[in-house]
Amino acid sequence: MERTAAVLPATPVPATASPRKVHLVSSRATFRALSGLATARGLHRDPSGTDLVVSEVDAARLDDVAGIVHRTEQRCGGFFAFDTRAQAEAFLRSDRSAQAIAATAASYTLDNRPTVDHWLPQVREARIRDTIAHLSGYQNRYFASPAGKASAEWIHDHWAALAAGRSDVTTELFTACPGCSTQPSVILTIEGTTLRDEVVVLGAHLDSININGGGSPGQAAPGADDDASGIAVLTETLRIALASGWRPRRTVRFMGYAAEEVGLRGSNAIAQAYRGAGVDVVAVLQVDMTNYKAGPVQDMKLITDYSNASLKVFFEQLFDTYMAPMGYTRGTYTCGYGCSDHASWTNAGYPAAMMFEAGDPGGSFPYIHTTGDTLAMMGNTAQPSVKFAQFALAFLGETAKTRAMHTGGPLLPVTAP
Template identity: 45%
Template sequence: MRTMKFGAAALLLMCTTPAFAGEKDKEVWITIGTDALEPALTSFQGQGLVAPTVAHEKGGVAVVRVRESQVEKLASVMHDKLNRCAGFIAHDSEEQALAAVESSTSPKAVQSLISYTIDNATTVNSLLGSVQESSIRSTITSLSTKWTSRRYNVQSGVDAATWLKNQWTTLAGSRSDVSVAFFNHSSWLQPSVILTIKGTSLPNEVVVLGGHLDSINGSSSTASAPGADDDASGIASLTEVIRVAMLKGYKPARTVKFMAYAAEEVGLRGSAAIAAQHKSSGTNVVGVLQLDMTNYRGSSYDIVLVSDYTNAAQNSFLSSLISKYQPGVTSTSTRCGYGCSDHASWHNQGYPASIPFEALMGQDNPYIHTSSDTLTRSAGSAQNSVKFVKLAASYMAELAKGTAGSALVPDAEAER
């Protein structure tokens, strides 16, 4: 990853950008790390495309004006050149983008203080003992084969969200403390999906586990985008945590929310809207876990914790959870860069967020954002995701606490 002087990049970008034309191709403001400007510029110029306009820069983050039609190409560049999934954050206005720069360059205040304790082993082990590779594999297969694409702005993306909402609703069964709902977005078609388990004794403290539902093919907006690893694997991992939680009658002390975000691939747009809504309503989110790509083992390490744009204390907590509940699993850390995935949306709102990842940066799945991101790239198995499911389940049970009792709903695996 090469760093460049911003002044030269800004001059070149502005000189190569003609006036925007066309009413339908609306203007979007993004924030992006300045280290990504040069590869983005070079790629756009090399393909004869209109280069974006840089409007502002501070502390290693730039505000750039682009057309919506350029956003997917930018996502492709960020992955191909910098090994970043997303790698930028989209905003509805220049004002919002400028505010995001100020936020990202200022110290983050953790929303609430919480003590990380590991003392709920009975509940954790009950959940972990029920995790099934076949169940995870079933969800990955469904999401990556039922639709040509789960793009954020086409009907198939909506259909995938509807299917997932139905799956989560089936898993919830008749439990009155569990609800499933869409979080609708006015600027694009695909909704996000949220399952909530209301806390028994601390319902106003919230633990969030999320992943993104949309998929993308960087070569074309109409090309196949199965997204088996990116990020059907993350959604399948969350779904398996929900399944075992329902199977074991898990009741958290703190409220737990599972989120399948829309529009991550085009600038973390779904999670940004949801995180902002939680912040504006004063919701006390005590922890956020992001699962974005869990099923491709590209490194010798099993789990890699992203160290930047995350919370150090919570990352340490995750390391302790791995040591406690998965002693044979190896872990290390890596840096992912600005706007790498949906955890950044929560981090930018001052909430403690973490993302355990499938590999060191640069060693992750090389097939994402292409038609080749299929389950065959993981030998037709979801075994690599099992350890992420177990980490997410232990995170939920040790942060939200609570107990697991008798199964309140039947195992829904047979209904898939």
């Protein structure tokens, strides 16, 4: 299957070199942590009441920004990044997050159990581990490095191979993100049958970063947990769904986002393009860090903030129906402003939510954004990610639905209308 450019917007914007300055949108608390590094250019308040700051920072110091957020707030992300102040302020003016959080989203129902029950036992730890091992084997997946581009192209080709022979599946490199340097996002689309104008998104970011890398394209950033594990979960979810001959009623798009670690650039570019084109996205699952668990903690944590209320309830129902009977437990986690790619969809007005790994009582995997983010530091196993693939399959089956219900056994391939 040949690589194709994304169709939204119609004419991709050529990748450009990073500007000398970039403009960040962050919470006021995050800006205070960046004292001496970022210069305030404007104060704002988002529709949900969070105090925000537009600030200016040297482009070469973005890795330092990520490092400060990591050390002071013990989390990822924390900001959106733009090439100009005008772009940052336009982003704030168009903020639809309050609508997205409170909106009554699509009718989420649990009525596709034969499909989901058939899928869940098929998740293979070894397949997830192999994908994590391959992606973390690159020198890095940094957005501005040759390896960052090559790893994205590998994901594209690997996903396309899983869809070989399916005329209803296309795979694209999304390049309409001028702030993403040479790294494209990856989008695989499974065309819906009867509700094709309604879109379900499953996403994870494909880039990696080393907070001590100094912005070097040659930095060592294996990014096994953050977020090769998320891409691996999506890959296993896609493999199982396609191998079963499944055809969804709604259109489904699997997405690997570029340049998340430097300001949610890839996901924001896609979400804003979809909003501008009037695409009807009815549900978004974000998968970011899935392969760590230590200590007597819950197996999964639902992100509480910058997420659609109806979709969060649905996530809880999915978990209690499909995961709890297997002995898994759930909790919650407040992630903060702009902590992962679900925030891009929320800002654009779309219903999005995220399940997160549960680490020890002190938080998530302690070696993210360092050379220690490797499979070896996670026991050379992808077992913690198995449950995330199962949750993603439950989400996929119950949001996109199945064209023809069946009574058990393998799903048979059907001919799309």
